[in-house]
Amino acid sequence: MPGTRTNVRRADGRVVVVEVEGDLDLSTEAVLRTGLETGLTEASKTSTPVLVADLGRVTFLGSIGMTRLIESRDDAAAVGVAFGVVARPGGIVARALEVAGMKQVFPIDSTLDGVLARTRR
Template sequence: MAATAVPTPPLLQISSTQPEPGSLVVEVDGEVDAASAPELSVALEPVWAAVSTRVVLDLSRVTFLGTAGLAELLRAADRADAAGVALRLVGGTRCVDRAIEVAGLAGRLPLSPDLGHAMHR
């Protein structure tokens, strides 16, 4: 009897919502590492031209944030600066908060404790 392959869920899922005009919330769920960081880059590429005020990256469901993920967050910060858009990050998980802290990036990638705070600061 042959074994049946069970599909595995993707390591990274990305979705977005527009809670108010000019703003976009991008929800990132899963692992952001060398294998999945390019997916985040592709998902964010059209964002900078589509918003005028704020992009919130909700990382509250990220289960792993590696150096490639940190590099992508820095690129996002640079793109936001170039587009004149405020970039806000929602942390709240130990892996995200700790990765940004240990890398010494808290000044460049400040974290909001929740979505409401990120949307209105």
């Protein structure tokens, strides 16, 4: 099984996307944290108003992963950056986020454009 990893990239010149791949559990939480912190640093340095966690290639999302997403949303809000999540519809991650009520915490959509439509001010 491949390890968990993140990739930080820009989309449309204003949005920072943290692409995440693999399992998100206690043993891999640091990978997610580091990726999201790097993304937020990039977003806040360049006045990018949106940070998106793309979980489309995540194969498992444990409670520690959800906690990290909430903390990242809070960290982003503290510096004026909007936060959202991309999750594959019908997938295990989207179901876990839905069951946990995360749609009330931050925007979740199946596409980057969908998340951006919900986060743009």
